[in-house]
Amino acid sequence: MKLLVTGGSGFLGSELVRQARAAGWDVAATYRTRPVTGAVPLDVTDEAAVEALVARLRPAVVVHTAYVLSGDALWPVTAEGAAAVARACARHGARLVHLSSDLVFDGGRGGYREADPPGPVIPYGEAKAAAERLVAAACPGALVVRTSLLLDGAGLGPQELRPLAAARGELEMGFFSDELRSPVSVRDLATAVLEAAPRAELAGPLHLAGADTVDRYELARLVCLRHGVDPAPLRATLAAGLPDPRPLDCSLDSSRAAALLTTRLRGIREVLAA
Ligand SMILES: NC(=O)c1ccc[n+]([C@@H]2O[C@H](COP(=O)([O-])OP(=O)(O)OC[C@H]3O[C@@H](n4cnc5c(N)ncnc54)[C@H](OP(=O)(O)O)[C@@H]3O)[C@@H](O)[C@H]2O)c1
Known part of the structure; x- marks a missing residue:
């Protein structure tokens, strides 16, 4: 199965690439500023480039990890870049797994489940919550993985x-x-993402965080x-x-993932x- 990982030079992206290759997937990956052997450059703020890459590679699955945490590029990369990836996936029939964050929640009570409404209180959380909405609108079958601190x-x-x-x-x-x-091992997370990725019946939010x-x-x-x-x-x-x-x-409640x-x-x- 052909897999495209955006942010293949990142912490989670590189682990996804490593595990997927070891499992025999046909893996392509992207980087922005830190070249990685075998990966291709991509700036997700360039929608034409996103479209061209997905059209050329025709991946069955795209795992979108690329993002920035702050700064002027926060909204263009983290929110609108995710939307560009989702639109390209929808146009070319690729399954999308979008990486989101526990910080889409307001932090008022913890133990958040998938059905709880986002209510971000910091700019990064707002951009990730917007990305979730834009991804769901462009690509309703996308899986939106919310996770926590990666170790x-x-x-x-x-x-x-x-x-x-x-x-x-x-x-x-x-x-x-x-x-x-709810910090999580980057290895556990990558394994869980790759298990969930081909399962098209899994759509919408899924919490994948540590216990x-x-x-x-x-x-x-x-x-x-x-x-x-x-x-x-x-x-x-x-x-x-x-x-x-x-x-x-x-803190995230990942009991749905434990059952699935x-x-x-x-x-x-x-x-x-x-
Ligand atoms: N790290 C955490 O603790 C944590 C917690 C909760 C959720 N998450 C989510 O998990 C995902 C992965 O996080 P991570 O820590 O693995 O990320 P990371 O190590 O910071 O890597 C970010 C990736 O995004 C790429 N990137 C940045 N700007 C880009 C652009 N304009 N176009 C295309 N690619 C761009 C970077 O490329 P270059 O490095 O080559 O520039 C890098 O590969 C993110 O979606 C994040 O929201 C992370």
């Missing part, structure tokens, strides 16, 4: 480098003890302990009361203890 577990992903640097005194930052998330809810300070401590670094220097801070409000509890998929999404305590 490598054994190695060092972006979410692991910062706590280690802070604990070693190389980075001055605090970690929110009142912001709750443990932890605050960001506890997560930082767990990362340090996993890598043999003393977590004592880590500083806990509060997100509540910051001038720019943050969603406090965006064989891939187990481990809790982050288990991932980091392994």
Whole structure:
């Protein structure tokens, strides 16, 4: 089966490419600024380029991971770029798996299920929520995977480098003890996405996040302990009361995925203890 991964140079995208190739998929991937062997350049803000690539490759499945988190490109890339990918998938009959985020929710209560309405409170969450709406409108059969903080577990992903640097005194930052998330292993997530990808009956939102809810300070401590670094220097801070409000509890309930998929999404305590 032919698979196209947008953002193949990214943390999740590169893991998807690795696992899909190992499983025998015919895999194509894209990058924007960090060239990857075998991947092709693509800027999703260039809709003609998105259309041309999908028309040329004719993938059966597109997994859209490409995005930016902030800045002037936030809306053009994260919201409108997702819509361009969805329109190209619809035109060429490709199955779309769109990667979304726990931060589409307002964080008021946590334990969010697929039927809960998005209510983003930060610009990134607004762009991802808009992307979900645009994707659903252009490509109603698309699967929209909402996930949480991505960790490598054994190695060092972006979410692991910062706590280690802070604990070693190389980075001055605090970690929110009142912001709750459902971190997930990037490997578990990629396996689950590839299991769900060919199953066209799975459409709309699906939560694929880790089984443990932890605050960001506890997560930082767990990362340090996993890598043999003393977590004592880590500083806990509060997100509540910051001038720019943050969603406090965006933990996701992934029980629907547990019932639908064989891939187990481990809790982050288990991932980091392994
Ligand atoms: N990381 C997390 O903790 C987390 C949490 C929840 C949800 N998610 C979701 O998971 C997905 C993957 O996240 P990630 O952490 O793996 O991302 P990442 O490592 O930051 O990679 C982002 C990818 O997007 C590409 N990209 C950026 N701008 C682009 C553009 N204009 N056109 C085409 N491609 C562009 C980048 O290409 P270059 O690097 O080559 O420039 C890169 O391959 C995202 O959709 C994100 O919203 C992530």
